[in-house]
Amino acid sequence: MSSDKPLLEVENLNTRFNTIEGSVHAVNGMSFTVNDGEIVGIVGESGSGKSVTALSLVRLEDPGEITSGSIRFRDTEMTTANDRTIRQVRGDGMAMVFQDPMTTLNPVYKVSEQIVESMKVHQSSDNQRLLDYLKIPIFSSRKGWKSMEERAVDLMAQVGIPHPEQRLDAYPHEFSGGMRQRAMLAIALAREPDLLIADEPTTALDVTIQAQILDRIRTLNEELGMAVLMITHDLGVVAELCDRVIVMYGGEVMETGHTEQVLTNPSHPYTRSLLECMPQNTSRKEPLNVIEGQVPDMIGDVGGCPFASRCSYASEECRNGQIPSIDVEEDHDATCCHLHKVPDSNPETVGDRQ
Numbered sequence: 001m002s003s004d005k006p007l008l009e010v011e012n013l014n015t016r017f018n019t020i021e022g023s024v025h026a027v028n029g030m031s032f033t034v035n036d037g038e039i040v041g042i043v044g045e046s047g048s049g050k051s052v053t054a055l056s057l058v059r060l061e062d063p064g065e066i067t068s069g070s071i072r073f074r075d076t077e078m079t080t081a082n083d084r085t086i087r088q089v090r091g092d093g094m095a096m097v098f099q100d101p102m103t104t105l106n107p108v109y110k111v112s113e114q115i116v117e118s119m120k121v122h123q124s125s126d127n128q129r130l131l132d133y134l135k136i137p138i139f140s141s142r143k144g145w146k147s148m149e150e151r152a153v154d155l156m157a158q159v160g161i162p163h164p165e166q167r168l169d170a171y172p173h174e175f176s177g178g179m180r181q182r183a184m185l186a187i188a189l190a191r192e193p194d195l196l197i198a199d200e201p202t203t204a205l206d207v208t209i210q211a212q213i214l215d216r217i218r219t220l221n222e223e224l225g226m227a228v229l230m231i232t233h234d235l236g237v238v239a240e241l242c243d244r245v246i247v248m249y250g251g252e253v254m255e256t257g258h259t260e261q262v263l264t265n266p267s268h269p270y271t272r273s274l275l276e277c278m279p280q281n282t283s284r285k286e287p288l289n290v291i292e293g294q295v296p297d298m299i300g301d302v303g304g305c306p307f308a309s310r311c312s313y314a315s316e317e318c319r320n321g322q323i324p325s326i327d328v329e330e331d332h333d334a335t336c337c338h339l340h341k342v343p344d345s346n347p348e349t350v351g352d353r354q
């Protein structure tokens with residue numbers, strides 16, 4: 001079923017944490033969409049609010065709180081949905097994989113059992129299993145286990161686990177880091193999600209394994225039509241995988257557009273700085289570039305542009321004013337008061353900016 005409506009539509013989302021230091025505004029008015037079958041990246045430095053955004057989508061923001069805004073997944077408004085509806089969406093709508101596979105994998109159950117259990121959650125997403133399945137005895141009935149076991153083998157093969165039929169009795173500790181990531185991906189895929197939310201799934205892995213897993217995600221996207229929201233701090237991952245990118249900083253969208261547009265014509269000073277910090281953009285003898293200053297702690301109302309204190313173009317307006325979202329080109333926007341001051345990397349758009 002295809003429609004013109006986005007699969008996921010996030011509007012003016014705000015997620016806060018109440019701490020003894022004050023209210024942390026981790027997500028501050030984020031708006032974006034993900035369409036059916038699309039791969040969208042959210043990129044930004046550590047502490048920009050990427051993970052809290054992802055967790056808010058599947059309503060795992062606790063101990064944070066969504067204070068306003070809308071998360072529309074197909075016809076479900078996730079911010080006001082009851083627990084039963086949220087479980088249904090998590091059962092077969094949005095599945096999430098995390099940086100650390102052990103947040104998902106239970107060390108005391110075989111990997112194959114955990115994949116099968118995830119299939120059961122998908123088939124009856126209306127029961128308590130999603131939240132409880134790691135605590136209840138697994139397989140009270142063996143009926144149907146054989147066909148599910150075969151499907152688990154298929155899924156393990158699909159995510160690139162070699163000789164899956166020989167690993168049916170393996171526990172997570174018998175898997176390498178890369179294999180655990182694949183196992184976690186298989187558990188997520190067992191629910192046949194429309195949207196896979198992947199939060200830095202390859203950060204802890206070496207580059208070869210990282211490339212293999214990204215390649216696998218791309219293949220699954222193409223073969224199954226599954227949309228992907230990829231959370232990463234790495235513009236290289238964005239370049240390799242994503243159709244569109246959202247550059248995030250201080251809980252807000254700084255720049256968004258098709259990946260090629262944003263990477264070849266980066267317009268926000270923050271995007272420029274991120275690109276300049278990529279090791280590929282530094283010659284071997286030079287020290288690596290860094291963005292001076294630190295990510296804000298996001299306590300209280302920041303006001304103005306969150307990047308202002310680190311931006312060489314910043315003016316008074318940036319520190320206190322309402323920051324406009326400017327069309328850089330079609331489908332490519334940046335939230336900045338001073339785009340006209342940033343030297344243009346794409347001569348064709350110079351005229352558009354002035």
Ligand SMILES: Nc1ncnc2c1ncn2[C@@H]1O[C@H](COP(=O)(O)OP(=O)(O)OP(=O)(O)O)[C@@H](O)[C@H]1O
Pocket residue numbers: 017019024025026044045046047048049050051052053063064233296297298
């Ligand atoms: N449980 C929590 N309590 C208080 N503040 C939190 C909590 N979780 C996250 N935050 C704050 O929310 C902000 C956004 O954090 P988040 O983890 O989303 O950033 P990130 O961009 O995903 O970074 P990383 O890549 O390091 O995970 C940070 O200022 C962080 O300190």
